[in-house]
Amino acid sequence: MTAPSVTDRFQSMSFAPYGRDTNPDKGEATTEAQIRADVEAVAPYTRAVRTYASTGNLDLVAKIAAEKGLKTTVGAWLDEDEDRNAREIANAIDAAKKNSNVVGIVVGNESILRAERTPEQLIETIRRVKRETNVPVTTGETWDVWLDHPELVSAVDYIAAHMLPYWEGIPPEQVVDHVISIYDRLRAAYPGKRIVIAEFGWPSQGYNRDNAMPGEVEQAKIIREFAARADALGIEYNLIEAFDAPWKSFEGSVGQYWGVLDADRELKFPLSGPITPSTYTATAAIALLLGIAFALPVFRFARLTMTQATVMVGAGALVGAWIATVTDHWLTHYVVGGNKVTFIVSLVLLVPLVVVMLYRVEELATIAFGRSPRRLLRRADAVAPSRTPKVSIHIPAYKEPPEMLKQTLDGVARLNWPNFECLVIINNTPDPAFWEPIEAYCRELGDRFKFINLPKVEGFKAGALRQAMLQTAPDAEIIGIIDADYVVDPNWLMELVPSFEDPTVGIVQAPQDHRDANRSLLHEAMNTEYAGFFDIGMVQRNEHDAIVVHGTMCLMRRAAMVEAGDWSSDTICEDTDLGLAIVERGWKSHYTNERYGWGLLPDDFASFKKQRHRWAYGGMQIIKKHWRRMLPNGGTRLTPAQRREFSIGWVSWLGSESIGALVAVLSLLWVPLVLGLGIAVPQRILTVPILFCFGIYVLHFIALYRLRVATTPVRMLGAAFAAMAVQFTVAKAVYDSFRYKDLAFARTAKGSWLADAARAFPALPEAIIGAGLLVAAISLRMTNWHAVVEVDLFAFALAVQSLPFLAAAGIGWLEGSPLNLFSTWASLRARALALLPGRVPQADVVPEKIVS
Template sequence: MRPAVRVAAAALAVVTSVHAFMWLAMREEVTAPGISDRLASMSFAPYGRDANPDKGEPTTEAQIRADVDAVAPYTKAVRTYASTGGLEHVARLAGEDGLKVTVGAWLDEDEARNEREITNAVEAAKKNSNVVGIVVGNESILRAERTPEQLIETIRRVKRETNVPVTTGETWDVWLAHPELVSAVDYIAAHMLPYWEGVTPQQVVDHTIAIYDRLRATYPGKRIVIAEFGWPSQGYNRDDAVPGELEQGQIIRNFVARADALGIDYNIIEAFDAPWKSFEGSVGQYWGLLDANRELKFPLSGPLTPSTYTATAAIALLLGIAFSLPVFRFARLTMTQALVMMGAASLVGAWIATVADHWITHYIVGGNVVTFIASIVLLVPLVVVMLYRVEELATIAFGHAPRRLLRNDGAKGDVMPARTPKVSIHIPAYKEPPEMLKLTLDSVARLNWPNFECLVIINNTPDPAFWEPIEAYCEQLGERFKFINLPKIEGFKAGALRVAMEKTAPDAEIIGVIDADYMVDPNWLRDLVPTFEDPTVGIVQAPQDHRDANKSLMHEAMNTEYAGFFDIGMVQRNEHDAIVVHGTMCLIRRAAMVEAGDWSSDTICEDTDLGLSIVERGWKSHYTNTRYGWGLLPDDFASFKKQRHRWAYGGMQIVKKHWHRMLPNGGTRLTPAQRREFGIGWVSWLGSESVGALVAILSLAWVPFVLGFGIAVPQRILTVPILFCFGIYVLHFCALYRLRVATTPVRMIGAAIAAMAVQFTVAKAVYDGFRYKDLAFARTAKGSWLAGAARAFPALPETVIGVGLMLAAIGLRMTNWHAVVEVDLFAFALAIQSLPFLAAALIGWLEGSSLNALETWASLRARALALLPGRAAQQTARVTVEKVTP
């Protein structure tokens, strides 16, 4: 057994044991008095799981009879709320099982129906001896569908037509407010639902008994029935009121024990869960003692434990183990590295098991089905990316050092290798400033390599001011430098490079590609070309870097953001021979290029496309993070976005061109590790950014429905992953920058802002990748003659969305009158989702501000030091010492 396998096995045993222990430790168990006898009464709505009486759907005698049989073992009586739509048969059928019935007559603004309700209720009382009362109307005054005078008149009419007690159902505060109503009824039917009052579960029973005592003291001698009492088993909290399966069981059992001991008449709401009651907030469907399948939701005696907890825990453990298995593929592994990755896998397993449990135990109906499934589909890429980032973090922070990275440790000195194959350096240029390109050619001329040529390919640049100075400069530099002018060439940069290949010297073995703005280190070829002595090597890639980072604060942020890719992502991908080839500072074996079909114009990222095609044919690639070239950063934020859009859009073209080759039988020589790196790399970059932006926009679109129409916010199992993934992103970014990138904390923050600022740009590029087959190549402005000219604000869409998200978050938080946890979580998620958009707005504003100039900060720092006693003299002394110290 390999050492790495032993480490993985030990780590899996540890993580699984801890995971299991946590599930055991978090398993709740509560106690409450048992219910030895049947309940006094239950609210009874005999409708099937898929029925919707609010749409006028009637029930049937068969359904009523089955539901009476279901509740008969648990209650002595039932209360109905209507006497039409089939409910007029309840009294007769309940009598067959010996149940007493309190008949309801529903009253609303439909007077014709009201008449039928009253007639049927009176008729049921006359024909069935088990009818013990009639409740005329239900919260009619509370809903303002009846005035007290109207309701009293109806009650008196029913009393005249029947011999059973007659009342109406209202909340306890309505009874206190209307003593005239009390005088009209035979008894008070008070609804007491402490959930809607925000009462904590521990105080519910005491609170209810206190209200009962208050009614009794206010109306001495009047019979009082708690006509509705209950607690929801699922849903969102309301202030301190927290629904839950255990809370429901404990509260109901405690209440029944107290009510029986005090001789209080009561009715529990309700017999069955009602899936159609999605309009009653998040808890409307979950008041039943029996679920929609007519199964008792909690035992009436003994300890109370979550009914699905054991199954959920078992699924979570199995999924955690399954998601941990990929760790066994690592050839090198440390214990800490394995523990971190398997811990994250177990966490994802627990989340998926919880989602499955939520789906089973909740009534997700109607449009909620689409919303729930769509949310899960959108969250899956984010979770995959989260696991990938945890893996990268664990590998870099706790794993072994990279093995395949080409390093320049200075041991080579000035020694030239024994063999110096010819290198043909290609520099494509499209409307590039001549003075900038001359600096690039000067650096090439200084290369410490005896055997090279340099081809400068000017393409689609008709203005002689751009190319005539370069043609003359190539003649001046000598025969090694060849000038090629292509006034009209198809295929963008790739088309120009194909012509360059035709003009390349026959004896050139290596093709080097650099951008027109790059100044290269004299030892670039001397240090890296010897890697090709291994005949299987097809590509050697050096990182990009920039020489104008000190141009502004924004440029520093951009430069540091680029550095993260080259010092973190590329180094790790190189370990699996799966680097992303970028068309500058790149050396390619000519034979590999010919085999791969030369530069292709199928995509606008011809460099990455060619690199992947070469690797697919089995050629090896190598990477060094030593800087051998320094170019120019985009002139402005608009150019930065344009460049990122080109990369992402080209990435989408590459995905469409190469995705089938990532499959196990894709017809390439890619290893499983390479397929995984390329596949997850696409998901991590293109998928997570586009999904993140889409989720943010959809969340923003959802807010008006929440604020304006009272639609429920997403469940916490859908919002917590967003927050968690963001936390992992922040941890991943900060930790890896500190470990791998030579920068300061302030520049790291700038890089984070720059990285977030192009999320919407990447998302738009992905959208464009589906919408458009081919977009024109867009040159990134660098060293432009127009630098500093007035430009439009470059982040208007991002600003609108970002401000909208933040205002929505603030609005939700400020209108969360009942401190609903899900609302606060959703608001927090909106605020988090606004950050990438606000980052773009911040950079767009900074670009036109004097704060973007580094001189401004230097001046502010000097002024701050001058205000501190004694610091100005110390600063002057320090500068003096630095000037005289050799």
């Protein structure tokens, strides 16, 4: 920007000679050395100074200012401490008598505005001071107080009017005209009375107030323009203030930033020439260098396309710009006390979210603009096996409904593979009603099916699978694992076992899918949510040979399992643990997104949450067990790409969910301090990343589901709700992993078909937190009387943070509602159609077709 130059010094400046770490509000006094240094600092820029008090060594200011040829307006602070008031007045009078450069005494500062003095009391004090001195005496008040109290005008020698347009919400471009018009109003109201604009200024940092926008450039332009206009019109003025005051954090977000010089006594803007932010060049350089640094690793990616690289580099540049802005904020703001703690904690929590955001942008760019996957096993590429190695299929079962398990065995019996055995391992199930029908059914199915009953086995599911390995046929080369509720495709082994012809392949994983999604809207949502992981995340991880092994629809080379140490009970996710151990030893893994098996979904939302809690808790156990092996010298055969995928994958899932929930709870706890104590809300550099990460999450979810998952927009919306609904569950699992060393394996209830059974509300904590966040957001928005942008951003961030919690509460409510049933929607649709003119009511509508 441009503005008139300051050809001479400013007329006067408010002068508070306190060191950067001194807080006069705590009774800390300044020193003579500090006063001398500060007078030296301001002398080149002003012809006079104004003080606000005369105790705490401030009575020395006039004498020291005189040595530099500066005139002084002496202040006498008045408050409810009458003893101090007496000392203030006595010192001010004494300074005026002893120093010829004192040109006035200001008795009290906004005493009427703050209701510390009545006009009558203040007038009496002013008259007493006037009787004891020969210099002009006045008081400092805002311009409206002077207009409202003509009796005060009569008592003073001149009007010392405070005009601070920021507090009136005036836009920067209108400030100077606004002040001149107020000056003209005072002159018209009190003709012939001397008028001094005793306070005028503009903050260089802080939040907006209505249309008033603080800023370094705005401050420079306004002050330079005002000084030129005031000099041209012969208006006397005093700028507030000489120095920034770091201790004034109690005066809102702008209290520390009114100085013409900063707290280090450096001029904040040039007095002539163009006006630019003082740190612009350095901040831009940091942003550019960080952007380049974040961009360089992108070009190590194989098979990179131009558009893919552009998106990833752009995301890195945005993060670089954000870091540069944060650095600039830290260096140019007075981050003290509780604000420092809040700032640092916020950054610590935001960094993982930013890392996850970059990972999601990378995945989005790769899938949307990159090349097609190369390692994915496709049914169309399946070749006839050259040999038929023996496969041993293991089906662990714990208190599973017999009829459901019979369907699983029927599917295995139909396998189009000549050389296999099937071991059914019933563990820790004493009730014969669960296992006797299965034992009999295995006999019916023939010698290939072997029934194993383990009444007391340690180690949960892993312990049962270890026992199964001991009873596996000696000539079995491949172990297949399926859950007790899975019905497999007859061609499962025929199309996937040939991948083991490569002697380095240790794992072939097929996705999970489900055959009961049409039970309810909730089940449809859960099924689509699962599909996103298997059709998006697993496909991309497979490109780096870093898939997450799941203990169903999985084939493992027996030799690889033995080398990796067999099934371990160190974690409750024994499948992922073993799969990672196999890959760490250099065995290859392959993945197909073709469906070769269909299981049953969790019976209800509580079971869905319990399953996700088990996965997340087990994931934390795996991190604790394997994290050292992710290091470059971890003693494994993992490639850098594999280490990266496993590490960032854990952070993306467990880290982002748990930190997101923690940030939401901390934000909610902060709101009462904002509403009750008036504490400032977080800066926009801390709230904007939350909103930006949420926007990336939404874009990532929608785009990748549309590109990779065969579903409809309605089902995709349901999947989004289901995914958000378990954020708190995942966060709790992460928290539990630090509280409890070993939680018991929790079976996921499936196949009970008790859709109408009475259940407790499954999302009470989420409902409370979500409602709290939403109410807090609304309250902040409704009480944002001055349209502060940071308040609105914080309120919006709270509303966004409430969504996962409200999603859980909404699903919990939906589960017990008739709206969860497809038949209800079919009936509503039929009724709506019947109301249309010329339509014949339809009967017996198939719910699945309506949903499709």
